[in-house]
Amino acid sequence: MNKRLTMVGISLLVIAIIYSACAAPAPAPAAAPTPAESAAAAPAAEQPAAPAAQAGSRLDLVKSRGKLICGVNNQVPGFGNVDASGNYSGFDVDFCKAVAAAVLGDANAVEYRYASGNDRFTLVSSGEVDVLFRNSTWTLTRDSAEVGMEFMPVNFYDGQGMMVRKDSGITSLEDMDGATICVQSGTTTELNLADVFRAKGLDFTPVVFEDNDKTYSAYDEGRCDGFTTDKSGLVATQTKLSNPNDHMILEETMSKEPLAGAVFQGDPVWADAVRWVVNGLIQAEESGVTSQNVSEMMGSADPTVKRLLGVEGEMGAKLGLPNDFMVQVITQVGNYGEIYDRNLGPNTPFNLPRGLNALWTQGGILYAPPFR
Amino acid sequence: MATDIRSTSWVNTNHPAPAQKPPASEVGVLGWLRTNLFSGIGNSFLTIVTLIALYFIVTNLVQWLLGAYWEPIWVNRKLFAVGQYPLEQLWQPALVLLMVSLLFGLSAGRWGSIMRNLGVGLGALLLALALIPIGLQAQVVMAASLALLLIGYLIGARIAISGRWLAVAWVLSLPATFVILLGGINLPRLGVTWNFAPLVESNLWGGLMLTMLLAVVGIALSFPIGVLLALGRRSNLPVVKLFCVGYIELIRGVPLITLLFMGMTMLPLFLPSNWGNPSQLVRAMTAITLFSAAYLAENVRGGLQAIPKGQYEAADALGLGGFDKLRFIILPQALTKVIPAIVGQFIGLFKDTSLASLVGLLELVAVGKAVIQQPAWLGVTGGVAKEVYVFVAFVFFIFSFGMSFASRKLESKLGFGKR
Numbered sequence: 001m002n003k004r005l006t007m008v009g010i011s012l013l014v015i016a017i018i019y020s021a022c023a024a025p026a027p028a029p030a031a032a033p034t035p036a037e038s039a040a041a042a043p044a045a046e047q048p049a050a051p052a053a054q055a056g057s058r059l060d061l062v063k064s065r066g067k068l069i070c071g072v073n074n075q076v077p078g079f080g081n082v083d084a085s086g087n088y089s090g091f092d093v094d095f096c097k098a099v100a101a102a103v104l105g106d107a108n109a110v111e112y113r114y115a116s117g118n119d120r121f122t123l124v125s126s127g128e129v130d131v132l133f134r135n136s137t138w139t140l141t142r143d144s145a146e147v148g149m150e151f152m153p154v155n156f157y158d159g160q161g162m163m164v165r166k167d168s169g170i171t172s173l174e175d176m177d178g179a180t181i182c183v184q185s186g187t188t189t190e191l192n193l194a195d196v197f198r199a200k201g202l203d204f205t206p207v208v209f210e211d212n213d214k215t216y217s218a219y220d221e222g223r224c225d226g227f228t229t230d231k232s233g234l235v236a237t238q239t240k241l242s243n244p245n246d247h248m249i250l251e252e253t254m255s256k257e258p259l260a261g262a263v264f265q266g267d268p269v270w271a272d273a274v275r276w277v278v279n280g281l282i283q284a285e286e287s288g289v290t291s292q293n294v295s296e297m298m299g300s301a302d303p304t305v306k307r308l309l310g311v312e313g314e315m316g317a318k319l320g321l322p323n324d325f326m327v328q329v330i331t332q333v334g335n336y337g338e339i340y341d342r343n344l345g346p347n348t349p350f351n352l353p354r355g356l357n358a359l360w361t362q363g364g365i366l367y368a369p370p371f372r
Numbered sequence: 373m374a375t376d377i378r379s380t381s382w383v384n385t386n387h388p389a390p391a392q393k394p395p396a397s398e399v400g401v402l403g404w405l406r407t408n409l410f411s412g413i414g415n416s417f418l419t420i421v422t423l424i425a426l427y428f429i430v431t432n433l434v435q436w437l438l439g440a441y442w443e444p445i446w447v448n449r450k451l452f453a454v455g456q457y458p459l460e461q462l463w464q465p466a467l468v469l470l471m472v473s474l475l476f477g478l479s480a481g482r483w484g485s486i487m488r489n490l491g492v493g494l495g496a497l498l499l500a501l502a503l504i505p506i507g508l509q510a511q512v513v514m515a516a517s518l519a520l521l522l523i524g525y526l527i528g529a530r531i532a533i534s535g536r537w538l539a540v541a542w543v544l545s546l547p548a549t550f551v552i553l554l555g556g557i558n559l560p561r562l563g564v565t566w567n568f569a570p571l572v573e574s575n576l577w578g579g580l581m582l583t584m585l586l587a588v589v590g591i592a593l594s595f596p597i598g599v600l601l602a603l604g605r606r607s608n609l610p611v612v613k614l615f616c617v618g619y620i621e622l623i624r625g626v627p628l629i630t631l632l633f634m635g636m637t638m639l640p641l642f643l644p645s646n647w648g649n650p651s652q653l654v655r656a657m658t659a660i661t662l663f664s665a666a667y668l669a670e671n672v673r674g675g676l677q678a679i680p681k682g683q684y685e686a687a688d689a690l691g692l693g694g695f696d697k698l699r700f701i702i703l704p705q706a707l708t709k710v711i712p713a714i715v716g717q718f719i720g721l722f723k724d725t726s727l728a729s730l731v732g733l734l735e736l737v738a739v740g741k742a743v744i745q746q747p748a749w750l751g752v753t754g755g756v757a758k759e760v761y762v763f764v765a766f767v768f769f770i771f772s773f774g775m776s777f778a779s780r781k782l783e784s785k786l787g788f789g790k791r
Contacts, residue, residue, distance in 0.1 A: 074742040077750055082742045084448045086456030086576070113575060114732045122637050128649065213757055239750040349750040
């Protein structure tokens, strides 16, 4: 009896220890992940973990490290890929390069960290990566303290689309009453599809598959009248069909998928720096500053261009960046339009129309707040 | 009254009857078919169904294999082999391969048995890679490794090198591998930074190299821990015993993927904050080692329990202390018994490392996933997923089958199968 009591006591103690070990530090990253990080990299690291306010921003950490750690995907054609020699490329990857060029003056000073769908936000909140550019949709939950992301300006407006056969006579969703539609199971795509069709009072039969490859194969075999997923994904998928030219993507967008970069919530200095790099890329396109003409534009009389390129206004200094940070970005990476064209534009297999991702002056909704 | 049986007229006593040919349905191909495939209505039916199924499977498979688009694998062969390791520093992994080949050669010559089988397998693989035009430099490295393997074998077989030193060399080869791949030693905490080449951070290591590394480190580091746990589990000290049982059962009660996620997200929380964040590789290795140690402990416990009590008593009678008893009597016998089980565990672990792809390490499967989505294959009808996954499965099969074959030889040599 006594022995058994001892055993139970010891077990409880062990459980208590494990529990406290698990539970106690958990809120720590939410409260102050930066001290551990900055202590790790800063030369004078002997200081004990200091409160977040005293420890520098991640901006200082990145500068002292001399390298930006960027969380990216390597499995989305056009957005994040790794090529045969192991180099990363893609639309999201170019935003990492832009941030590195702005902060460190070198677009190649980036360490890419593959962020899987499961752990991408954990990587940010635990301080593993400085910034996340990984086709992530900006949602309320992710922005809230529950997930703890600070989202950057949207760099790509995606949305769910519908692919149909050209000879089917379907030109809009209204023509699809009673249609059979191939869709991937367990995704927001499936839910959006139901929502949109119900709202329009249309009837449809979903044909559901486990993964994207099976879904489009079934559509290709003619088992469905339509195939739905995000528009950027539809464009990539279309090239894999037997006769890509026999298919088209409907104009309508069935859901909002604003893809944005993210940094850790609670480091306003770093968030501002990254935010204004993205804004700067959009402003640069609006002002017509490209990687080709950036040196001529330095002499421009336009005050917006002057402030953008750091000729006047000390804009960079206000963010803790060099005043010419956008010059570095545009010279080494290009403006938003150049990034878009390089990865998704007419000379790529995607040939994705700008759509919502055009500037506000050209019918899209890309709009950078004023550089002043 | 005794009657001589030979006097009875109806008994043929002159000669044995001339042997008749067996019926045609019982011998030859026909006989074999009859006995093995068509021995009854049920079996005949199963045979026909199986043949039809086989026909469809084989023809479709051959058709697919011939028509498949293997370009993505060929183009990305470097990515599959070593991941993002910098091109201009590939001599470092090559050096590791040379080192391991030499060690395998020496061990095969010195110890024979399973090491010889593994050596032959490695040699065959190196020969194949040296002949396939994967790139001149790579082929030269493969050929040189093969040469070192053979030289090592000859030295090991002819010259009596010390087995103990060879074992020490194997143990040292593990940290050496890390130093060579990293390009130096980088432990700023301890004030040690030394490099002979630009440092290659471990997040650039990948492909088959990383898969191998995860498996080898997992099994090598878990071995001492596992032995200690097994001994602890049989200890008479309640706290030690409780801890060991608790650890083993806790770890065996959760899937490896859970431990990997734990390692990724929680390991930094357990370390002093001024240590900085361990690399993803270290975290995955920690999780795999902890996992593997629990299973290894159970294997070793099996060996310990197989030792008759008389061995302990004999050791006691000789006046050996606790440590000496283990060192000279118990462990040598117990560990020999469980070598096949440990090899089996290693093969399992080798395949389990593919889970590391889910926590962001670019090992073989993760490289495959990335290759499938490269924009270069966008125009390919049906995508390239099938080809890539078949290739990855093939690579896993070659190594797993090689190791399993080698260990089967060992088992028959040790004679466990016959008991």
